[in-house]
Amino acid sequence: MTAVSVPSATTSFDLGPARALSCRECGNETPLAPEYACYECFGPLEVAYDFGRVRREDIESGPQSIWRYRSLLPVPTNVASHPNLEPGNTRLIEADRLAKALGLRKVWVKDDTGNPTHSFKDRVVGVALAAARELGFKVLACPSTGNLANAVAAAATRAGWQSVVLVPSSLEQAKILMTAVYDGALITIDGNYDDVNRVAQELAAENEDWAFVNVNVRPYYAEGSKTLGFEVAEQLGWRLPEQIVVPIASGSQLTKVDKAFRELGSLDLVEATPYKVFGAQATGCAPVATAFKAGHDVITPVRPDTIARSLAIGVPADGPYALDSVRRTGGTIEDVSDEEVVEGIRLLARTEGIFAETAGGVTVATAKKLVETGQLDPDAETVLLITGDGLKTLDAVSHKVGPKANVPPSAEAVINALKG
Template sequence: MTATLGTTSTTKTPDLGPAVELVSKEEGHRQPLAPEFVSAEDFSPLEVAYDFGRVRREDIEAGPKNIWRYKKLLPVPSNVEEIPNTEPGATRLVQADRLAKALGVKKVWVKDDTGNPTHSFKDRVVAVALAAAREFGFDVLACPSTGNLANAVAAAAARAGWRSVVLIPKTLERAKILTTAVYDGDLIAVDGNYDDVNRLATQLAAEQESWAFVNVNVRPYYSEGSKTLAFEVAEQLGWRIPPQIVVPIASGSQLTKVDKGFREFGQLGLVDETPYKVFGAQATGCSPVSAAFRAGHDVVQPVKPDTIARSLAIGNPADGPYVLDVVNRTGGAIEDVTDEEVVEGIRLLARTEGIFTETAGGVTVATAKKLIETGKLNPDEEIVLLITGDGLKTLDAIEDKVGPKATVGASADAVREALGI
């Protein structure tokens, strides 16, 4: 794989902190740390393996108020916070009593990841990818994307002083183009769909020595960033694992890494290894993992996405089988919801907790509602919802559903009448 040439373009040995090897997910083949993402032995995805040593709560608590407080559990150098990068994380964990009441359950927590630099959880994974990519000697940060990832990559590269190359389908909404283009990287609109863009990215990743495609050739490092969602939730709950957590599924990577995060915290003795259930959320218009779960399959049949939850619209999710493993192992479930329910989920969270999420968050809330109604989520145990992106980026989803209560003339009488006072 030519992308590994990136390692030879610099003389220094990569310092990836506690990371020691890559291991294949299927058969556990081990290989040295490198910018590779598929095992040449069994063709399964590669994942980072660590030698953590001792990690104490005090070390973490004394760290910066961002994901770098968990650097001893990530594939990043020990001085990562001194190198220009974004500082995502440390987002709010909101005690959502009004939402809990509306859902008829005892306690709900909302992990509000809209507070990140570009307002989605993608800032977490991109920051880790950038830190690792620098160690491998890359100096261009790249990705194929249809939205949140494009924003995060362009912003992180700008902050680091790197060139960014972002490939998007040319039909992308103008707002998403603007919020990527403003960072002044190389944004290329492609006359094709996301599959075309993705194919081009894989091709370019294999031939451009200095380019780190965050979700292609440095994917094993990138995806580890999602563990920080689990770490933060556990720390914010007072160093314990929540009994139930609902996670949206796109490629499925986030869900598997949230599980990995809880397990690592438990293995290191940072939290008690209490049981927890992981639940997956999809939009019905792109629900291959939910369909496989319902059918009791352990493989996932690809679909052609058709949903307003575009940030989750991956018809052939790479980590689908591993999502099924996690959900089955922990005793969770996977459910999917219609686009109408997605919009109602967005509105429910907004009117009860003042949090405006993108369509993916609407999927999570609506799925939680359905899982409660069907008795799969236990109403007497705490539920954590991962809200991973911002409503400001998907305004079109609510455009025809919300608006002013009334439009009136400029008189106090008119306002009083409109308000019924």
């Protein structure tokens, strides 16, 4: 390949421990910049670090948000001093009733519905906005299946930034209203997520001060998912779980949780004990599960048809890397029907009092299937990632659950209804 011109290695960006951008395909490194594709081979870039010494005590004495992990993220040292949504620090719940129902010895549920806009997207957007500010962008933007739209619009307005948010016009009403209320520019597009994503790629190329968090700022954005892994390990008392089940949309989250566990081990923040990463998809959009089961390295795109819209990415950018993580750690990937997704939502709700969106139903139902098919070890400690909120996907359960009875205002009527 002919050498191409590479920008100067010296930059004035303060992105904490981030050293460079590194190509996930050819390994070529380029200086930190608002770039996302390799100059050499057009492969996707990710952040490479020179971590200094990072101690548990320094993290523990940090803010009650993802910024306690700033020494492991591509963000300026003073990141917490800018107005931001202060995401993270969500509950890790010991889920004994769910464990019993699933036939697992020990289950923990990471409940990311407690984030500011009630999904894990607040984590990645927080990192993307911090990096985008440092890189000189002026507008925060995204294509989204909904949760990211909420997170981008909210984070932008709190920071005093303009936002441009693109979503499929078929999106759930709750996600549309929860984006529009923050008063950014919300545009609905007639098409599915992959159409919306294509439009965003074009716009990112044409508008150089727009940070499409999951397009041209993607290398930085994606690192935010590591904080899910960091928090799980810290909340377990600075150790890694034996098994973790992660939903797959683009596949990025799964690879970054894996990366987080490896970084913690290599920095001696935890003992580098073995762990297995399992992937969860909806059958109506299961390109990564299909490739896994077929033993392929390449993902064949699909046209999504599932109620799990936040996972409905038919062309998953990080699918191949998710396959790598799962295979390297000895996990597997499964997919579940929409009916199983709804049952998964209901099982989590009635055992642990956590109301997840459809993606959470995918995770729980997949865990159930993985146990039933002998893929999850029932005696190994298992973490389930619940990354979004049931209030955003009410349609999934609205025909399945409801009041036991409607009665006139008398105690007798209530007692009779309860007996019935």
